[in-house]
Amino acid sequence: MKVVSSKDFKLEREVEYGTPEQNQAVKEIVFAIKKEGDTALLRYTEQFDRVTLTPNQLRVTPEELQAAYGRVEESFVSAIQAAAANIRAFHARQKRNSWMDLQPDGTILGQIIRPLKRVGVYVPGGKAAYPSSVLMNVIPAQIAGVPEIVMVTPPSTGGKEGIDPYILVAAAEAGVNEIYRVGGAQAVAALAFGTESIAPVDKICGPGNIYVALAKREVYGAVDIDSIAGPSEIVVLADETAEPAYVAADLLSQAEHDEMASAILVTPSQSLADSVAAEVERQLQELPRQAIARSSVENYGAIIVVESMEEGISVVNRLAPEHLEIVVEDPMGLVGSIENAGAIFLGAYSSEPVGDYFAGPNHIIPTNGTARFSSPVDVDDFIKKSSLIYYSKEALLRDGKTIIELARREGLEGHARAIEIRLKNEGKGGDGYGEQ
Template sequence: MRILAADQFQLKREVEYGTPEQNEAVRQIVAAVQKEGDAALLRYTEQFDGVRLEAGSLRVPEEEIQAAYDRVDSDFLIAIREAAVNIRAFHEKQMRKSWMDLQPDGSMLGQIMRPLKRVGLYVPGGKAAYPSSVLMNVIPAQVAGVPEIVMVTPPSTGGKEGIDPYILVTAAEAGVKEMYRVGGAQAVAALAYGTSSIPPVDKICGPGNIYVALAKRLVFGAVNIDSIAGPSEIIVLADDSADPSYVAADLLSQAEHDEMASAILVTPSQKLAEAVASEVEKQLAELPREAIARRSIDDYGAILTVGSIEEGIAVVNRLAPEHLEVMTEDPMRYLGMIENAGAIFLGPYSSEPVGDYFAGPNHIIPTNGTARFSSPVNVDDFLKKSSLIYYSKEALMASGEKIITLARHEGLEGHARAVEIRLEREGGKGK
């Protein structure tokens, strides 16, 4: 693992806008689903997934969901249920209420909080299946009060045996009752525009490959989307008190996600830097996903040396990582200085996977430096807000002339007259 001075490092990663050919393919798929509905979904499922489905078979039947329980380990069920409890408890603390503020002049202002009506969750297949991401999308939506949550996933996430049973069981445990065996850009289009089998949703959440990402970008506006997520990232900020084996293991926990994942150690200790570099090599050799992790470490990993922890925090704030671990002698001392990080893990026992699976905070976190201005998925993502305005006669009489002045300053005479006519009728000045 390369060791560099922090001022010599710049994380350069290609932003996934897709090739012209990929964008055109997605445009054609989305247009076909809009026009043909289920027929296009069945055709693309056979073409891209190698699975031929009959008309009317897109929805996963209840008996298939229940049969999946026989294919999962009891230990998994115990763990996923407790994780769900933790995730729900954390997100319940985020819930906000509607409010109204009555003024002495009889006017009232407020904000009404309402849940989205229908949300679509995309669960990918590919290199790995992530049941934990089902919980991280579904539970905050449920806490927000979303009444309809639907899941789509490719028909062969579990290989030749069909949909991964762990995905089905996790979705069922989370309370999802509407699931469809369709993936790719065609699934995104179905969620956005609807077909005879799949009613449209108000928001689409969940990760996917480049075609899914491009489809989400294309349909945004017709529906809302969560984000266009990039590869995983971790920075470990550590001093001499850190255990090199812990640091190396946590760096590799993210490197094994994807060849483009970024794993970085920032430290003022040359001794720790060299020990972690050695430990990464040792642990890499024993990692089942060694090829993926090694490519990530070689291309996007680094150990950055700094003059002090305070200097290291400046590097962290510049890079704005998805995950930040602070492994210093007194991690709480530095918390107030950290401005840009999606999730912050304090101390040697708060390993990143604790947050990924079990602690409760959401593991869907901004990437590519967007932690500078965005947040992890939370309950607010599934709420919409309506402003409430009630003006009494007295309030309008008192403020009407000022409103007219502002409207005419902007050249909007109709706006001005809408208030002016009320002032004239009700005994105000008007003009």
């Protein structure tokens, strides 16, 4: 793992916009799903997943959900239940209520909060299956009050056995019973526009490969999406009190996700930098996903040695990482200086996987520096807001001429007249429609 100064470091990782060929392929898939529905959905499932299905086989049956419990360990069920309870408790504190404010003149202003009606959750297959992501997507939507939550996942996330049973158990424990065995860009398009078997949704959330990401971008506007997720990131800001083995393990916990994942240590301690570099290499030798993690740390990892902790904080804020661990003698004392980070982990025992799986905050967090302006998934992602305006006669008579002034300054005479006709009717206008 390379050790560099902050002046010499530059994270050169492009946002995944896809190649022209990938973008064109996604456009064609989306168009075909819109035009042909189930016919195209089944064709692409056979082409890309090498699984042949009939329309009646698209939806996972209640019997399959129940049978999945027999294919997983009881300890896993207990772990999922405990994690779900923590996630539910944390997100319950985010729930908003509608409100109204009654003014003395009879005017009522307010905001009405309503849940989205139907949400689609994409659960990927590929290099790994992530039952924890099922909980992180579904539970905030449930707390928001979304009445219909549908899940899609490739038909062979569990290999020849079909859908990964751990994903199915997580879905069942989260309360999802509408699940379809489809994946890729075709699944995203089916959620967005509907087919004969899958009703369209209002929002699509959940991670996926480049084709899923491009499909989400393609359908955005017809439906809402959570984000275009990039590769995982971790930055550890540490001083000489940090345990090198802990820091190295946490860096590798993200590096093993993906060859493009980014794992970075920022420290003013040269001795810690050297110790962590050696420890990363030692631990890599024993990591089952060594090839993936090694590619990540060699291409997108670094140990950045800074002059001071103040400079380290500046580097962190510039990187705006998805995950930030602060492993210093007084981590709470630095929190106020952190401006850009998706999730902040404080102290030696707040290892990043604590947040990934169990603590309760959402692990779907902005990547690619977007923590500068965006936030982790929460209950607000599954609601919509309507403004409420009840203007009393007294208030309109008082404010009408001011509203007319603003409308006419923008050249919108129809707006001005809509107010003026009311003032004239109440004997308060008197200036005539034609005044400019």
